[in-house]
Structure formats: structure tokens, C-alpha cells
Amino acid sequence: MRPEAFAVWITGLPGSGKSTIARSLRDRLATLGIDVAVLESDELRKELAPQLGYGEAGRDSFYGQMFFLGTMMAKHGIPVIFDATANRRAWRDEARRSIPNFIEVYVDTPLQLCMSRDPKGIYRQALNGGASNVPGVQAAYEPPERPEVVVDWAESAGGAANRIVSALIERDYLTPPPTGAAIFQEDSPPRRQ
Numbered sequence: 001m002r003p004e005a006f007a008v009w010i011t012g013l014p015g016s017g018k019s020t021i022a023r024s025l026r027d028r029l030a031t032l033g034i035d036v037a038v039l040e041s042d043e044l045r046k047e048l049a050p051q052l053g054y055g056e057a058g059r060d061s062f063y064g065q066m067f068f069l070g071t072m073m074a075k076h077g078i079p080v081i082f083d084a085t086a087n088r089r090a091w092r093d094e095a096r097r098s099i100p101n102f103i104e105v106y107v108d109t110p111l112q113l114c115m116s117r118d119p120k121g122i123y124r125q126a127l128n129g130g131a132s133n134v135p136g137v138q139a140a141y142e143p144p145e146r147p148e149v150v151v152d153w154a155e156s157a158g159g160a161a162n163r164i165v166s167a168l169i170e171r172d173y174l175t176p177p178p179t180g181a182a183i184f185q186e187d188s189p190p191r192r193q
Contacts, residue, residue, distance in 0.1 A: 006173035009082040012107030015114035022083040024157035041084035063091040071098040087135035089142040101173040109153035
């Protein structure tokens with residue numbers, strides 16, 4: 001039986017840079033020979049729960065499905081990256097209770113910067129009345145109380161991925177790379193805007 005794998009939940013406001021960091025982390029882990037499953041909330045929602053709305057009940061159901069899927073993967077030896085806002089702390093805390101080798105990463109990006117980025121247009125929809133439950137605008141976003149890693153909005157995705165890998169190694173969730181392995185290189189400029 002494979003040992004239980006780790007899970008990393010990357011949270012922050014929509015547009016904070018979670019997906020960019022998740023991709024960079026996936027790539028960093030691949031250099032270590034670790035194949036990780038990335039559970040990206042928008043993609044999962046399309047497949048698992050397209051009928052669910054974005055109200056409290058819909059999000060409760062969707063995040064329950066998401067963390068159940070991640071928990072089962074980790075229990076069967078598949079490392080998981082959750083790329084999801086999960087605006088209520090309780091959803092992320094439930095995953096923490098369910099997955100022993102768990103770390104939470106908070107991407108701390110100011111709301112105004114997230115709104116100016118708006119890669120999916122959700123803030124524009126919220127301001128124009130087309131969306132009614134956007135975290136940070138109409139719905140509260142509850143940042144983690146004790147995240148293992150905090151990523152400042154100006155930090156590069158590569159630098160953030162390196163720190164996450166270091167946090168996994170420090171907790172013995174991940175075997176350190178051989179001495180001299182060149183995985184901790186800066187591959188992207190800071191994410192300033």
C-alpha cells in the first residue's frame with residue numbers, strides 16, 4: 001500500500017494568482033519526479049456540479065465534493081494541489097482535518113489588484129449586477145488563521161513554489177532532493193502590476 005500523500009490548498013481571492021502558483025508548484029514537483037493532481041475549482045465545478053449555484057448551499061455541496069475527492073486521492077498516495085478560493089475557512093479546515101499531510105497556502109493579494117486583474121471577468125460581472133455572490137465583493141472571504149505559507153502578491157510564482165516545496169520538506173511530507181539538485185531556481189519575474 002502506498003503511504004498517504006500530501007495535499008496543498010492554495011487559497012486567496014479570485015484573481016490573486018492561485019492558478020499561476022499552482023502551475024509553478026506542479027512544475028517544481030515534477031522536477032522531483034512527483035506527479036501531482038491539481039484540483040482546480042472552476043474546472044471541477046464544470047464536471048462535477050455544473051448545476052450548483054454560487055450561493056452558500058451550492059458552495060457547501062461543491063467544496064464538500066472537492067475535498068472528498070482530494071482526501072481520497074491523498075489516502076491512495078496521490079499528492080494533491082487544491083487551487084480554489086474556498087472563501088469560507090470552514091471548508092478548508094475540513095480538508096485539513098481529513099488529510100493528515102496538509103498545508104494551506106494563502107495568496108495575500110489586495111482586492112483592488114485582484115479586481116484590476118480580473119482574468120475571468122467575475123469582478124466586472126459583480127459590479128454590473130451579473131454575479132451576486134463574488135468573494136471579496138458580495139460574499140465574505142475568510143483568510144486562513146494559521147497558513148503554513150503566506151505568499152505576498154509581489155512574490156514570483158517560482159519563488160512561492162520554492163517556499164511551498166520547502167514547507168513540505170520541513171514537515172517531512174516530501175523527501176528532500178539530492179544535495180546540489182537544481183530545482184530551486186527563479187523562473188519567473190515577480191507578479192507585480
